[in-house]
Amino acid sequence: MPYDDSSGESLITFEERQTLLEGESVSMVRKHAMFDQDILAVAIPLLDEEILAGAIFLYKPLDDVYSPFEPIRYMLAGMMVFFVGLIIWGGRKIAHQLVLPLRRMEMVSEKMADGDFSRRIHSSSSDEIGSLARSFNCLAESLEEAEADRREFLQNVSHELRTPLSYMRGYTEAMMEGVIQDEEEKQKYLSITHEETARLSRLVNDLLDLAQLEGDSYPMNVEPIAFAQLLHEVAERFRLRLEQKRIHLTLMLDEEVIIEGDADRLEQVVSNLLDNAIRYTGEDDEISIRLEKRGDKALVTINDTGRGIPEEDLKNIMGRFYRVQKSRTRNEGGTGLGLAIVKRIVQKHDATIDIQSEWGKGTAVFIEFPRMQIE
Template identity: 55%
Template sequence: MFGTGLTYYLYEKFYVEKQKEILILQGEELQKFYDKAANKTEFKKRVQWTDDSSDAKVIFTEDPMLLSAGIPYNELAENNLITFDERQRLLAGKKVIFIREHPRFHQDILAVTIPLLEKKQLVGALFLYMPLADINEPFKSIRNVLAVSLVLLLSLVVWAGLKMTNRLIKPLKEMETISRKMSQGDFSKRIEVLQTDEVGNLAASFNTLASSLEEVDQKRREFLQNVSHELRTPLSYMKGYTEAILDGVAGDREAARRYVSIIHNETERMQRLVHDLLDLAQLEDDSYPMKDEPLPFAQLISEVAERFELSARQKEIQLVQNLDDEIIVNGDSDRLEQVVSNLLDNAIRYTPEGKPIRITLTKEGTFAVLMIQDSGPGISKKDLPKVVERFYRVDRARSRKEGGTGLGLAIVFQIIKKHNGELNIESEEGSSTTVIVKLPLFE
């Protein structure tokens, strides 16, 4: 818009200046011819020729009254070509140039007055002028073009401004609406990302945040449902058998003792559940401290396996160990004992009577690799990726009967993760299951 206005201003200014120069040049040429002309008749013919052949109107006068009265108060007389002050300048031999509405011609004109002197006396004057309407005529078409261009430019600016504002405000309004829904617990809404600028990046980050919150909320709901489900069964057993004892339904002391034993077992299971939940909550906290010390890993595994010898013999299970005694790892001994203990507990629980469990410890590059292979029923491909999730059980009824909380592998996963290791489980339904733990070697 500024450029359009500037173009119009400069074009008009230069065009008017050019016309002014032409008038001055024509006047000066006539002034020179006046000095060389043989007589007044020849000069008047030249003036007439200039008037006819150019766009300017030329008036030659030797009448002082036409130039201006000799007194100031008559300077605006209608027939005067110039004012009193301008006449004084002519008397001094100076040109007079002006642009104004002239009372004699009843229109705006551009005029140049050239003094004609003889012996330094003013004897006449050349009055050259052009109506401003004629000067402005070439501007009519460009004025229209500029006006249309200006309207189009303004429309374009307004359209671009609205579009840009909409690009900025629409995602922000969506964020405001969605954040209000999020504060009410609805994390399912997302912002449509259509741009790659800062606002688009902000919208994408907002969607990532919403997805994370939705996932956290989903896990929280699942956690509460699972905890409620896990506690409901033992609590219902305890309530039922307690009421039976109080109501005398138990009958003899042996039946009452059996009921109390069931209540005791359920209490222990609830205690293990609460302990595992607190343990898992600590391990999932990034700030939870973990010891880092060199450990003879084979010795640690042997000591844990020794504690499970009794439960293994009760099912006639043989723990077959093949351990590299030279392997040293960095880690927290208590937590790594918990890893081996949970894995052996699972292996013994799911291995049928009389079947072996193989425990192997080897080196693989810069890692120590612990493999525990049971002889159990295996895990389906559908269930395999989920076994490290909290409360996930392949066979819920059987696992609960055998006393598991469904948190053992989740705890193992978190401990291995904090040791910068890897946990992998290989299994097929109807076959054995192999748990592979990789831990960095001591350097």
């Protein structure tokens, strides 16, 4: 057995010696008392007829093992520090990219809650956060447009109501205070007041119609309609006005066309379009109404040779209160809501409407309805 004579202590413990007695090798790492350094050792038993006769004790200082790897250890430690720093920096950057747009969205949403829809979120990323930011910007744009439409609508309604109410108030006060004594003049002002009252009534009815049609819950009385008969009936109601302006009306109708829809609302569409055609068509001009089949569709075309619509006004012509010739609208009796109502009714019937016009050469309105197939 190996002993350290200077210290009088064995290099192996009692338990390790017992292991050697059992014929098993022992490995160990411990401090060498003589050399005062850590060693890596192994003891191999020498057996003689299964009796421990001795042992071979081999050892090597651990400094000899560690010293070749000392530079690598420092390099590995430096790389570990670098990678830990890189992970922390990357994590902070990713967190910043995720959190900053969300904070901006929170700030913008607070501004939107206060009625300011002009703020936008700038994000160049193409990930989910960037997609969310773009969706948020689309929402803000839609709300901004809706707010602008609401303000414009209120301004238009206020303007439309203010003028007739001013006339009515001024004339009635003048008559009540005795300013107007002449009976003929009184009748004139009473006639103007009556016309303005009728105009207000039409405006209110149109506003109610538009409000109902813009809601999703508006009831439609859908039924099969012989569309040619409906067009004949509407045209007959305008016969007197057509004769007064000496306008020639031509009807080219396919009597077999059947569609499904609300007859009252479709009469309102045709009446409004025919009224506009008569209003903006001069004497001795022509208006034509054509109904024909186009595959599984029914196409209605109302064409006139009137003054037409300027190209710059065509894209807005079906907007609420939009007018091409604003100075003449009051004399011609329009409320500026007719085409907006027509557009809503057409959309309720899953149909499409298109207006084509050229200034000075007339206007053509095309409405395409789904045609009912009769077995």
